[in-house]
Structure formats: structure tokens, C-alpha cells
Amino acid sequence: MLAPAPRDPRPTVPADAEALPDMTRAYLESLQLLERMHRLMLDLVKDEFERPRHGDLTPVQAMILYNMGEAEVSAGELRSRGMYQGSNVSYNLKKLVAMGYVHHERCDLDRRSVKVRLTPEGQAMREMVRQLFIRHAEGLAMSGVLEDPPLPQVNLQCRRIERFWGDQIRYIY
Template sequence: MISPAPRDMRPQADVQALPDLADTTEAYLESLQLLERLHRLMLDLVKDEFERLGQHDLTPVQAMILYNLGGAEVSAGELRSRGMYQGSNVSYNLKKLVTMGYVHHERSDMDRRSVRVKLTQEGQAIRDMVHRLFLRHAEGLAMSGVLEDPPLEQVNLQSRRIERFWLEQIRYIY
């Protein structure tokens, strides 16, 4: 008598209970494209605001570093690890921001190799400018009803879940 082939012991999902994988995959890929476009559009909005106000010495990326830095005092490495800066050339942009007088830097007392950075008054003024821009946008979006369906809190929750999944994937590699 022939014995049956070994059975896969992993739990089997009820195929009918799963959403169509092709639709889910397509929606995920569309989300990735939207995230990228939204980020670029946000930088364009900052650029346009700066042009309108005659603020020509900063790039939108540098303005976002100032905005995200806020009142914190952090090391250059922490800028990336805390999600305050998403680019690969953080040292170049920090050097430019220090040179232009928007960021103050000093060596850490604990680790002389590490540099701590924080906003100067000029940097805080730029941060406030970007903050006012975002507040105006939030007001306009709220008045238009765009943020109601689904509620933005649910969209943010979903985004944080995707962020956690991606972080787990990165940690898994190492």
C-alpha cells in the first residue's frame, strides 16, 4: 500500500474568506505611487509658499528638516532614525543649514564624534512659516469635507500599520 504524501502542516486559509489578492495587491501598489506623489507635491507646496514669500535661500527639503526638527535637539543620526529627514544627504543639508544660520550645532559632551543640532531663531521662523502653511491646508481640507470619508484618523492608523510592517521587513533583513 502506498502511503499518502506528507501533508503541509501550515494552517490553511479559507480561500473564500480571503479578499481577492490581485485587487489587494493592485490597491497596495497604487498606495505606494500615491505616497510618493503626495510627498513630492508637499515639497512643491512648500517651494511655492517660499517663492510667494520671497524666501529663496532654502530648498523644500531643508525647510522640512527645520519643520521636523522643531524644538528638539538631536544628533544628525537621530534626524534619520526619528523620521525627521528622509533623504540620503543629511550631512550636506545640515552643513548648509548651519552655514545659512538656521541651525546651531555643537559637539556632544558625551561623544565628541557626535554633533547635536537645534534651530536658531531664524530656523524657528522658517519652521513657523511652514507650520502656518500646513495649518491653512488643514483648515481648507476640513472645510471641503475631503478628510471625512474615511476619517483621517483611520487613514493615519492604516499608514502607521504599513510603517510598522515595513520596519519589521527591514529588521528581518538584518
């Protein structure tokens, strides 16, 4: 079994949150946890790539490779799939092409559009990230962390929040 998570000395919700309803406080804490978990995940990926001397690849670039998978996609598709902001995708794709991890090709029908796919080197880097995540999943499963509440239930709740946020953005525009 894993040891309980250490208590973070920083408050997990703003000091004035005590007056808020329990569910609101829990939501605010979830937002902070999501942000910290995302940063930790990027740090884990960074550590994984620094060990075998692949320090040229940033964690965000490694996640782009991972999320591209076997598909041939456009930068817009990557933006809609992942956690990437507009110009960052273009910048990172240019870097990935220059490093030889991604092949790009202009679309025949729309010359402004570029399709990208992983090169064999990019596929090898993607596999490194995939193996890292598999090792983590196996370790978490053995520790029992993923059982209470069951991770599929947690994922369902996260998808509902994601859908709510997406609806809020669409409502604004």
C-alpha cells in the same frame, strides 16, 4: 466642497496588474500615490518659500527645520524621525548651519556626535511651514475631504504599513 481629484492620464498601476488580486492592486496604487503626494508636498513647501524670497532654502531643508521642532537632536535622530537619507542629512545640516537656521555643537561625551537646534531664524522658517500645513488642514476640513474615511483611520492604516516595512527591513538584517 472640493472638486473630485482629476484623473491622472498615466496608469496608476502597471499594465500587468489587472491579473493581481484587488488588494494587491490597491496597495500598488497606494505606493504610487504616496510617492506623488510626497513630491507635491515638497512643491507646496517650495512655493511657500519662494513667495517671501526665501529661495535659499530647499523644500527638504524646510522639512528638516519643521521636523526638528523645538528639540535639540543629532543627525541620527533626524534620520530616524524623517524621510532623509544618511549623507543628505549631514549635507543639509551643514547648509542650514551656514545659512544661520541651525546651531550645532559637539557633544561633550562623544566628540564625534553633533547636536543641532534651531536658531531664531530657523524657528521662523519652521513656523512658516507649520502655518502652511495648518492652512491646508483647515481647507481640507472645510471641504469634507478628511471625513470619509476619517483621517485618523487613514493614519492608523499608514502606521501599520510603516510598521510592516520597518519589520521587513529589520528581518533582512
